[in-house]
Amino acid sequence: MEVVASDDPMIDAELLREGLGPDATVTVAETGSEDAAREAAADADALVTDVSTPVTADVLDGCPNLRIVARAGVGIDTIDVSAAAERDVVVTNVPEYCTEEVATHTVALLLACLRSLGRYDRDAKAGGWDWRAGREIHRLSGLTLGFVSYGPIARRVGELVEGFGVDPVAYDPYVDDEEMAADGVEKVGFEALLDRAELVSVNAPLTEETRDMVDAAAFERLADHAVVVNTGRGGVVDEAALVDALAAGEVAAAGLDVFADEPPEDSPLFDRDDAIVTPHAAWYSEEARADLHETVATNVRAALTGETPPDRIDPELDWV
Numbered sequence: 001m002e003v004v005a006s007d008d009p010m011i012d013a014e015l016l017r018e019g020l021g022p023d024a025t026v027t028v029a030e031t032g033s034e035d036a037a038r039e040a041a042a043d044a045d046a047l048v049t050d051v052s053t054p055v056t057a058d059v060l061d062g063c064p065n066l067r068i069v070a071r072a073g074v075g076i077d078t079i080d081v082s083a084a085a086e087r088d089v090v091v092t093n094v095p096e097y098c099t100e101e102v103a104t105h106t107v108a109l110l111l112a113c114l115r116s117l118g119r120y121d122r123d124a125k126a127g128g129w130d131w132r133a134g135r136e137i138h139r140l141s142g143l144t145l146g147f148v149s150y151g152p153i154a155r156r157v158g159e160l161v162e163g164f165g166v167d168p169v170a171y172d173p174y175v176d177d178e179e180m181a182a183d184g185v186e187k188v189g190f191e192a193l194l195d196r197a198e199l200v201s202v203n204a205p206l207t208e209e210t211r212d213m214v215d216a217a218a219f220e221r222l223a224d225h226a227v228v229v230n231t232g233r234g235g236v237v238d239e240a241a242l243v244d245a246l247a248a249g250e251v252a253a254a255g256l257d258v259f260a261d262e263p264p265e266d267s268p269l270f271d272r273d274d275a276i277v278t279p280h281a282a283w284y285s286e287e288a289r290a291d292l293h294e295t296v297a298t299n300v301r302a303a304l305t306g307e308t309p310p311d312r313i314d315p316e317l318d319w320v
Contacts, residue, residue, distance in 0.1 A: 047070070246272055
């Protein structure tokens, strides 16, 4: 059982070896480009990937023994799932290992942006001591919180903020009204969400349908005091349009844990007091990291012993 794992710091070879058992050989290699991934996995049975590992048709063609591409995380937008299926290569991910962590991080970003913590922190450390250093702030209770996609993370965010007295609405064409209503959430269309929401939590996966869906037109519809947080996928929010919207005062603040290109180079958001940026860290806790490796190992073992991995990605879905 020859397993190649990305050299990304979040992937721990020892944890993988423990989970896979004594029959597995785990090699850590640089996989951040097509050439590197193809060379590293040329003789491998399994490839464990990070968020920056491109698994294209060309990579797959150069790895004839490959039987599984196991994403050590949730998003699979760097993996050509259709090409993998055509070559009888299973693709898996770890869909819920960090639900609690990302939900907590989402709430933290929402509150930090709403309360203008970034500006207050910088002003106080620079010698200021002025409540007016923050932007205009509105009371949290009574605000409308809109979820763009209503999956496990959005559901958990809803539970965490229940005591704050916000009014939750959600846009998700794949979740029915009754299911949302059971959680006390109103299902709305996307434009209705933009018209009503003052806090926006973007939790959507990246697909052809969702790419750049939160764009300039979306920001124009939002209230000027709205806060937008993205802990879903970077490509769902048009970052250039977000910069323009912040500069024009069309939205009040933004918190981003994910970017279309990571790490982002010289993003204009880095220089803005009304933007809080974290380095794709919403997933992280020591407990989540342990769960991640256990699930990756389970998926790899299943695929290499002829079983269907519990977290197999359906190639019929519209993945990017």
